[in-house]
Amino acid sequence: MSKLVTITSKFYDKSGRYVRNLKVKSRYQNSSRENLKKTDTDGLFVFQASPNRMVEILAKPPKASDYTVVKVINSSTLSSSEHPIKIQLPNTIEEYRQMNSTISQNGLVVTLFQVVDVHGKIMAHFPIQTRPKGKKSFERITDDQGRVEVLSSANRDIEFLALTSNDEFVLKRSLNSGNGTEKPILIQLDEPYEKFKSTSTLTLVDREGSNYVIEKTNIEMLIVATGKKKVYSISNGKLPLISMVGQRLQFTVLKPDGKPLDPVSYVAKRVKEEAVKLHLDVDIIEGTTEENKPNLDKRIDNDSEDIISLSFFKAVYGSRKLFSHRVMNGRSTQNTTPEEFVPELNKSLRKHNLKDKLMLCHFLAQIYHECDHFNTLIEYASGKDYDISNFPPSVCDVKNSRACRRRNQILAEGNTSFGDGPKYKGRGLIQLTWKSAYKKYKNYSGIDVVSNPELICDDLFHAVESSVWAFNIFKNADNLIYKGYPDLNSNYSDSHHLKVVESVSKRINGGNNGMLERKKLFIKILREVEKRNGFK
Structure with a gap:
C-alpha cells in the first residue's frame, strides 16, 4: 500500500481575503468517495491522498445549493502551511451571500460549465459549442477561469461540445438544464493543453481591406498572460505564426517612420487557422511607401468604413x-x-x-x-395621454391621483399647448x-x-x-x-x-x-x- 501524502490548500475569495469555516471537500476524479471538512481559522484545508492521483477540490460558498469544483490538482504537488496551494473563489463572500436562485424572473436558467484538459489545467479562452438538443450549435469562448454559462429555458435538453486537436467539435456532455446550476459542471478534455498548438498565417490589411504590404514592416507581439514581447520583421504583409489555441496575443504594427499603429488583439480559435486577416486602422493601399511618407496621397471617404455589415x-x-x-x-x-x-x-x-x-x-x-x-x-x-387638454387643473383636486401626476409630468416636459401630445x-x-x-x-x-x-x-x-x-x-x-x-x-x-x-x-x-x-x-x-x- 502506497504511503499517503499531505496536501495543504488555502482558500481566498475574489477580494484576496482568506476564507474561514468554508465548507470544502476533496475526492479522486471519477470517485464518489469524499473527504468533507471546513477550512480552519487561517483558511487552510489540509487532507491526505495517495501519490500521483488527480484530485478534485470542491467548495460550497454561502447560499450555494451544492459543492463546486474549484481546483483539480495532482496529489504529488508540493505544499505546506507556509506554501499552500492557493485556491481563489470567483466571487467575494459578500457577493455569495447576496446571490439569488439560478432561475431568473423571465424563466431563463443558467447552466455553468468549466473546461479543463486531461491533466486538469484550466482551458481559458477556449472554443466550445453549445446547443439545444437537435438544434444548431453556437460557438462560445470560455472565460479566464475556463468557465462558460449557457442560458436556456428551464428543463431544456442541452448539449456541450469541445474542440479537439483535429479541429473537430465532439460531444462531451448531454443533460437537462433543469433549474440551472450554481456549481460548474466539469468538462475534461481527452488531450493535454500542449496538443492545441495553432499554426496560422496573419495577413495585414488596412481599414479598407486592402493588403498592407510595406517593406521591412516591424511587428511587436505581446503575450498578454506573461507580458513577454517579441518583434518580427516581414516584407510581404504576411506573418507565419505559431501560438496556442486560446492564447491572448496583441500585435502592434510599426509604420516605416517608426510610429506604432493601434494595437490589434488576436486569439487562435483553431489548431489550423488559414487566411486570418489582421485589420489595421490605417489608410494605405497595396504597394510600398517611402520611409518618411508612410501614408499615400489618397483621400479616404469615411463613409466607406462600415461598422456593421x-x-x-x-x-x-x-x-x-x-x-x-x-x-x-x-x-x-x-x-x-x-x-x-x-x-x-x-x-x-x-x-x-x-x-x-x-x-x-x-x-x-x-x-x-x-x-x-x-x-x-x-x-x-394617439398621444392624447401626453396632451394637457385631457388633464385640466381639476384633476389635481385629488392629490397624488394618477391624473394629477400625469398633468404635472406633462407641464414639466413642455407639452403646455393643446395638441402637443399627438405632435410630440x-x-x-x-x-x-x-x-x-x-x-x-x-x-x-x-x-x-x-x-x-x-x-x-x-x-x-x-x-x-x-x-x-x-x-x-x-x-x-x-x-x-x-x-x-x-x-x-x-x-x-x-x-x-x-x-x-x-x-x-x-x-x-x-x-x-x-x-x-x-x-x-x-x-x-x-x-x-x-x-x-x-x-x-
Whole structure:
C-alpha cells in the first residue's frame, strides 16, 4: 500500500481575503468517495491522498445549493502551511451571500460549465459549442477561469461540445438544464493543453481591406498572460505564426517612420487557422511607401468604413422590409430595405464612434424592441395621454391621483399647448417623446424638429441619428455600460451581461417592458459577433 501524502490548500475569495469555516471537500476524479471538512481559522484545508492521483477540490460558498469544483490538482504537488496551494473563489463572500436562485424572473436558467484538459489545467479562452438538443450549435469562448454559462429555458435538453486537436467539435456532455446550476459542471478534455498548438498565417490589411504590404514592416507581439514581447520583421504583409489555441496575443504594427499603429488583439480559435486577416486602422493601399511618407496621397471617404455589415444585420434581424406597419401611412421611410437602412445606421455609428463590441451589442438589442421589431418609427398610440387638454387643473383636486401626476409630468416636459401630445409623441428607433426631448435634439442637431417633429420618422437618417444621440447622450446609457464593464475588452459571463441589459433597458424604457426579449436579443447578437469575430 502506497504511503499517503499531505496536501495543504488555502482558500481566498475574489477580494484576496482568506476564507474561514468554508465548507470544502476533496475526492479522486471519477470517485464518489469524499473527504468533507471546513477550512480552519487561517483558511487552510489540509487532507491526505495517495501519490500521483488527480484530485478534485470542491467548495460550497454561502447560499450555494451544492459543492463546486474549484481546483483539480495532482496529489504529488508540493505544499505546506507556509506554501499552500492557493485556491481563489470567483466571487467575494459578500457577493455569495447576496446571490439569488439560478432561475431568473423571465424563466431563463443558467447552466455553468468549466473546461479543463486531461491533466486538469484550466482551458481559458477556449472554443466550445453549445446547443439545444437537435438544434444548431453556437460557438462560445470560455472565460479566464475556463468557465462558460449557457442560458436556456428551464428543463431544456442541452448539449456541450469541445474542440479537439483535429479541429473537430465532439460531444462531451448531454443533460437537462433543469433549474440551472450554481456549481460548474466539469468538462475534461481527452488531450493535454500542449496538443492545441495553432499554426496560422496573419495577413495585414488596412481599414479598407486592402493588403498592407510595406517593406521591412516591424511587428511587436505581446503575450498578454506573461507580458513577454517579441518583434518580427516581414516584407510581404504576411506573418507565419505559431501560438496556442486560446492564447491572448496583441500585435502592434510599426509604420516605416517608426510610429506604432493601434494595437490589434488576436486569439487562435483553431489548431489550423488559414487566411486570418489582421485589420489595421490605417489608410494605405497595396504597394510600398517611402520611409518618411508612410501614408499615400489618397483621400479616404469615411463613409466607406462600415461598422456593421449588411450580412451581419440580416443574420440577426432577417431580410424583410422595415417599418411596414400601417401607422407609417405612406411615409418615405415605410418599407425601407435593409440595404437602405444599414448605410444610414453606419453613418450615425461612425459619427458617434459607437463601435466598441459590448456598447454596440447593447444598442442593437435596445433599438429592435423600442421600434416594435423594426415595424414602426412612430408610436402607435394617439398621444392624447401626453396632451394637457385631457388633464385640466381639476384633476389635481385629488392629490397624488394618477391624473394629477400625469398633468404635472406633462407641464414639466413642455407639452403646455393643446395638441402637443399627438405632435410630440414617440418617434425614431428609440422613440423621442415630449416637447422637451424634441427641443434637446434640436439644440444638438441644429435641425428644427420642434417645428417639424415628423422629420424623425420621415427622414431615415434622423430616425437613426436621434436614437444614437438618445442612447449615448440623452439617456446616458453608455455610462451604465461603462460602469457595468470595468474593461470593455474583457470576457464576461452571460449572467453578468444580463444584469447590464436590465439596467440599460430600465434607463431606455423606464421599466421592465420587453425585458425578456431585450435579453435574448442581446445574447443572440453577442453570439453572432463571437462567431464572426466582429460585426462584419
